[in-house]
Amino acid sequence: MKKERQQPCVHTDKQARHIETSSDDTMFMEEAIRLSAENIDLGGGPFGAVIVRNGQIIAGGTNRVVPNNDPTAHAEIMAIREACNKLKTFRLDECTIYTSCEPCPMCLSAIYWAGIKRICYGNTKDDAKSIDFDDSYIYDQIQLPNNKRDIKSQNIMRNEALKAFQKWSIKEDKTPY
Amino acid sequence: MKKERQQPCVHTDKQARHIETSSDDTMFMEEAIRLSAENIDLGGGPFGAVIVRNGQIIAGGTNRVVPNNDPTAHAEIMAIREACNKLKTFRLDECTIYTSCEPCPMCLSAIYWAGIKRICYGNTKDDAKSIDFDDSYIYDQIQLPNNKRDIKSQNIMRNEALKAFQKWSIKEDKTPY
Secondary structure, three states: OOHHHHHHHOOOOOOOOOOOOHHHHHHHHHHHHHHHHHHHHOOOOOOEEEEEEOOEEEEEEEOOHHHHOOOOOOHHHHHHHHHHHHHOOOOOOOEEEEEEEOOOHHHHHHHHHHOOOEEEEEEOHHHHHHOOOOHHHHHHHHOOOHHHOOOEEEEOOHHHHHHHHHHHHHOOOOOOO | OOHHHHHHHOOOOOOOOOOOOHHHHHHHHHHHHHHHHHHHHOOOOOOEEEEEEOOEEEEEEEOOHHHHOOOOOOHHHHHHHHHHHHHOOOOOOOEEEEEEEOOOHHHHHHHHHHOOOEEEEEEOHHHHHHOOOOHHHHHHHHOOOHHHOOOEEEEOOHHHHHHHHHHHHOOOOOOOO
């Protein structure tokens, strides 16, 4: 993180809530892009993301699929995990994510689960496709009914599985999300 | 894991490749369901999954969103991470995932990224909706064009972001995936 550039936006509890402006957008996207380029030299893919709340970068992430042996280690997922870990929450409702590339469906879904309010992205899905990261295949697949997808899917033992849902339904001290 | 039940399916390099049968499906799904029910008592959500290769359970996972403060910690994602970590790979091409509930779009996309070949699930999306885990909202949202989604999305600084993609394109010693 470039601390000297973040300084004008550092948030303290005493400050009024900071609303991101277009110049903030530029600064935060520059950091996401910087991470994406740096990550190539560090053995990862060309993707970076930062999560911002109240004008302050909470966390950054890069694509670590290959070095970490983790197909879920996309930049946005890494940034969400890190931000939630730092803030001790599973919700990022007040946050914007700046990502160097338009999110794939896994990351977009994670952004929804996290409750992030806004997405800024640099490269488009088509740009990603042009360097052989083809998210559009997965976007197309998940829109199909189960029996039309390339990965075969089978529903078995529903009645047995339902018992855990019933157990959950009657549990009193649960945290819904 | 119920070791005594796994034993008939334990794979060794000396064995011919094991092809899953419907009785194997029952056994593996029972384990996914057992994990889903046990996880409720452990402070997690009512979801469990196991990943199987050549008739052997490689890894299991449960929903740990709330206890881990991680909105990406769904059972399938946890199982994929664990299986990849154990096998030292980011691809699970030879694997089947048994999950106690039909995957949400984040997990389904992760299953595609991991290259898993087959999905068996117990509870359906509608069952999940009936206990207030409504994946259908996210399925509906990701099918919309960017400007129609509830989370606002903005494309900025594409030319700057493209430079990292160009850097990746000309890198010679990269691992494509």
